[in-house]
Amino acid sequence: MLEFSEFKPVSLDDRDLFLRQYRQYPQVHSDNTFANMVCWNHYANYCFADVDGAIVLSSTIDGVTSFRPPIGPKNPALLDDVIDLALREGGAAPLLVLDPVNEAWIREIYPNLILYPDRDYFDYIYRTEDLADFAGKGYATVRRQVNHFRREYAYSVEAITRENIDEVWEFLVIWCEWRDCDSVPILAYEKEAILFAINNFFAIGLRGWIIRVGETIGAISVVDEVNADMAVVHFEKALPETYRDIYKVIMTETAAGLRGRYRFINRECDMGVPGLRESKTRCHPACMVEVHYATRDDLEACRR
Incomplete structure (x- = not known):
């Protein structure tokens, strides 16, 4: 069973670990980048666990924690562990999905789980x-x-x-x-x-x-x-x-x-700020990297 006590804060000392992992499992959303995490750790309290060749990330903002699917080899058992941990330790929306690869994987494993788009953080x-x-x-x-x-x-x-x-x-x-x-x-x-x-x-x-x-x-x-x-x-x-x-x-x-x-x-992202959204849209993005979340109630329902 994965425990939150196994997680440690992301620090400058972890740069090489993240670079190696991300070379093998490329990211697309800015929030998962190492630089973002170390620079904003005073606000979002990013932590990680290195488990079975995968990195599992968490963030805690205003005392509310959310977790992310494993970044690494596809391991359904580890994903189950992350969901269990999210239900034990997370808030109302305890699972965040920041990349299309993991989104597709979760939809395949849990076809009845609803993933809600969070447009403000695309x-x-x-x-x-x-x-x-x-x-x-x-x-x-x-x-x-x-x-x-x-x-x-x-x-x-x-x-x-x-x-x-x-x-x-x-x-x-x-x-x-x-x-x-x-x-x-x-x-x-x-x-x-x-x-x-x-x-x-x-x-x-x-x-x-x-x-x-x-x-x-x-x-x-x-x-x-x-x-x-x-x-x-x-x-x-x-x-x-x-x-x-x-x-x-x-x-x-x-x-x-x-x-x-x-x-x-x-x-x-534009964080839902109207002026920022207008200016970013006006520059004609080629695409968006979507962010989705699962609620506690829906996660519990899919685990029954």
Whole structure:
């Protein structure tokens, strides 16, 4: 029987373990990435158990725990154990499914189990070349905004390196002051996450880009790999009140930096925020990575 006491917090020391596992069992949703978990662990309390060649993940937010299907070889007995553990230790929606492979597997094993879509946490996936070029009618407005920025400002693009990462930190302090991060709980959590990312940038294995207007940083992006074909933009911060449309510029310049290495860019979910959903949809995602959950009542019913 799988016990919650066997789980341990995801830490920087576990990077190689997750990299090995994910090379063999590629992920598609940003929430399962190692970088996301270590950067947001103060908020979501990600833990894992390494069982029979599989990794089982859990997260606990505001005291409510949920579990995820095993990442590894298809082992129905281990899946049963995870469901049993979820029923013992989880909340009202104790099982989260963040990838189509496990979704299909669970539907096959438990054909009567209802999996509910959670649209707010669907990841948006874009073709890298689309965001790098903004070509075609569908991108006419954003292309016009980027071109206007390029005419108005003399700017440069550079990768985040050991030589300029202290400047990135200073920029983020300014950004957090502008957003008044400490007054809004989720922004306070995000502040801690992004500063952890910068403090541990090279240990995590992150990449990123800077937009510098003159000598001043106006925007940054922090990027990770989801799988061999897909990158993810974990953080993207800018000062739009100072430099209008700069968010569009850091988006396209980051895509240009990723072109040739990754076919797709994951720009994470919209969390149900109307303005964010509108802006992400306006950039024409190629597809979405869906998230589903199972309720306690439905799990109990399928186990009878």
